[in-house]
Amino acid sequence: MSKVIVTGGSGFIGSHVVDALVDAEHDVTVLDHRVRPHRSDVGFEDIDLLDLSSVLEATKGAEHIFHLAAVSNVNYAHKYPVYTTSLNVMGTTNILESARINGASRVHLASTVWVYNGVPHAEEVDESVPFHLNGAGHIYTSTKMACEMLCHNYAELYELPFTVLRYGIPYGPRMREELLIPIFLKKALAGEALTIAGRGEQYRKFLYVRDLADAHVLAMAESAAGETYNLEGPRPVTVLEVAERIREAVGDHVQIEFIPARPGDFGGKLVSAEKAKRELGWQAEIDFETGLARTVEWFRKAWGDAPVSR
DSSP states (O other), rough: EEEEEEEEEHHHHHHHHHHHHHHTEEEEEEEEEOOOOOOOSSSSOOOOTTHHHHHHHHHHSEEEEEOOOSSOOOHHHHHOHHHHIIIIIHHHHHHHHHHHHHOOOOEEEEEEGGTTOOOOOEEEEOTTTTTOOGGGOOOHHHOOOOOHHHHHHHHHHHOOOOEEEEEEEETTOOOOOOOOHHHHHHHHHHHHOOEETTTTTEEOOOEEEHHHHHHHHHHSSGGGTTTEEEESSSEEEEEHHHHHHHHHHHOTTOOOOOOOOOOTOOEEEEOOOHHHHHHHHOOOOOOHHEEEEHHHHHHHHHHSOOOOOO
């Protein structure tokens, strides 16, 4: 058993990471701001990550720190670039500094496959591909690139071990309602058209959130120190397919409409998760059809079995 901190552990992904760590019998404390964890058998500290002294105190004795807390809503990041940069970059720096001072065994950074957005002329990318800064495309992406670089700096300058986990696009129970799947589902249940930016050809290897969470437990292995891993779903799924499958789940009356593409959106790259499979023994197990059915069922219960509006 290890003493583990999860920043952002009250959020969508973080709450499932907490579940996986507790199931693996680790002693878990959540660091979050204003929002309590979804379960009562873990510790909780209400912490502003921009307050270094509070972070330093809250992380004392922690062996592994999983740093998930960040502005992750890309629309919010676009609207508030200064706050996004402050929280994502300085918040990460405060975590790294606290881990250094307190002698933590390792910091695990939640990053994103969006860092591959600027890579030109690549059919598939893996962890060996360098950043292409002129194609980052978004404030959110740039902050994650900066955070990864800071992890390497702290390792080189202060010998602080790290592991970077680059997330694909997770989905599942408890996901934020402003994300694609619940937006489509809520509209479908209300009888509204599902709107798609561009032609719907943007794709993601959607990753069921419990699969993603399980990778965090495996990443605690000593062999994962100093490494970066892509965590991706089993196959590419287009935005149009998501809409079509939501329509199948709700009813053929649901309409699909197309609107102009958004600037700075991540169109999609084929991202290899072979390294995680080879070195951690991890791969996505839940196919999109099964995961989507579970997600739809969870939301319909959470929303009180909302009737379909025809």
